[in-house]
Amino acid sequence: MSLMITDDCSSCGACEPECPNQAISEGEDHYRVNPDLCTECVGFFGEPQCTSACPTESVVPDPDRKESQEALLAKFKQLHPDKEPVLS
């Protein structure tokens, strides 16, 4: 499941550098997650890095984009064909 950033985002930008997939960017009104790039940090870390970086708890699972662990790992491999995934 990709994560999403809600309207509670204060646009502090703390999440952006934490993302290993460069999935986070500044949007018109607040930061956004590109669901095609978000692996929930699968392949890099055991838990989403942006969630813990966010001071307003605005990064949440996107209920419209549910993906299994296998699908997230496949996305990681597609995005990073030369990298070995860190399995947690």
Ligand code: SF4
């Ligand atoms: Fe990036 Fe991980 Fe957050 Fe997804 S969960 S946006 S991959 S930091």
